[in-house]
Amino acid sequence: MNSSLNKFFFLVFFSCCLYKFTNAQNQNKPQVSLVYGTKYIFSIETPANWTIERDMKQEIGFVSIYRPNTETRENINNSFYAGGLDKKTAGENINDIILQDFKKLTIENPNLAYDTTQVNVNDDFRKAIIYSFYGFSDKHREEILYSETDDAFIIIKFSAKSEEDFAKYKPDFNKFINSFRYKGNDPNQFIEFMKNKQKN
Numbered sequence: 001m002n003s004s005l006n007k008f009f010f011l012v013f014f015s016c017c018l019y020k021f022t023n024a025q026n027q028n029k030p031q032v033s034l035v036y037g038t039k040y041i042f043s044i045e046t047p048a049n050w051t052i053e054r055d056m057k058q059e060i061g062f063v064s065i066y067r068p069n070t071e072t073r074e075n076i077n078n079s080f081y082a083g084g085l086d087k088k089t090a091g092e093n094i095n096d097i098i099l100q101d102f103k104k105l106t107i108e109n110p111n112l113a114y115d116t117t118q119v120n121v122n123d124d125f126r127k128a129i130i131y132s133f134y135g136f137s138d139k140h141r142e143e144i145l146y147s148e149t150d151d152a153f154i155i156i157k158f159s160a161k162s163e164e165d166f167a168k169y170k171p172d173f174n175k176f177i178n179s180f181r182y183k184g185n186d187p188n189q190f191i192e193f194m195k196n197k198q199k200n
Contacts, residue, residue: 030179033064034190039086039151041187045179047172050080066176068169077161078169080176084154094127094148097155101144111135124182125149141166145177151185 030045033052046052046066053065053073066080067073085097106112112135119128128147134140140163145156158173160166183190 036187041183081157
C-alpha cells in the first residue's frame with residue numbers, strides 16, 4: 001500500500017475518532033434549565049448521568065424534576081427537584097413553608113426526624129437552610145434546601161430510596177446545588193429571550 005493511501009486511511013480514522021470524541025463531549029455537556037415563577041427565576045444544570053423529566057418541547061418551566069439515567073420515567077426511585085413558590089404575602093417566611101412540609105410528611109411518617117445545616121447566603125437571599133429528613137416508611141431520606149428571597153421561596157430537593165442510593169447520589173446533589181444561579185425577581189426578560197431563541 002503506498003504512502004498516499006496510508007495517509008488517506010489515517011485521516012479517515014482520525015476524523016472518525018474526532019467526531020466520536022466531539023459528539024461524546026456534547027452529549028455529556030450539562031443541560032441548563034431556567035425555572036421561574038412570577039417573582040423569581042433561576043438556572044440549574046442537569047447533573048451528568050441524570051435526565052430531566054418534563055415536556056422536552058419546553059425549554060423553560062415552573063418546575064424541574066430529574067432522575068438517574070439508570071431509572072425510567074415509569075419507575076423513579078431517586079430524584080432531584082428544583083422549583084419555587086411566589087410569596088402570597090409580604091409577611092410569609094421560610095419557616096411557614098418548612099412547617100407546612102413537615103406537617104404533610106409526618107401524617108404518613110410518624111417516626112419522621114431531621115437534621116439541619118445552615119447555609120451562608122448572599123444579598124439576594126434572606127435565609128437558606130438544608131433539612132435532612134429521615135424515618136420514612138417508603139424511602140431512606142429526603143434532603144431539602146429551602147431558601148428565601150424578598151419575593152419568593154426556592155426549594156431544591158433530593159429523594160433517595162435506600163441508604164446505598166443516598167451515598168451514591170449525594171455527590172451529584174451537591175453539584176446540582178452548586179450549579180444553581182439566581183437570576184432575580186423579574187423573569188420576563190429571560191422568558192422573552194428564550195422564546196425568541198426558540199423561534200430562530
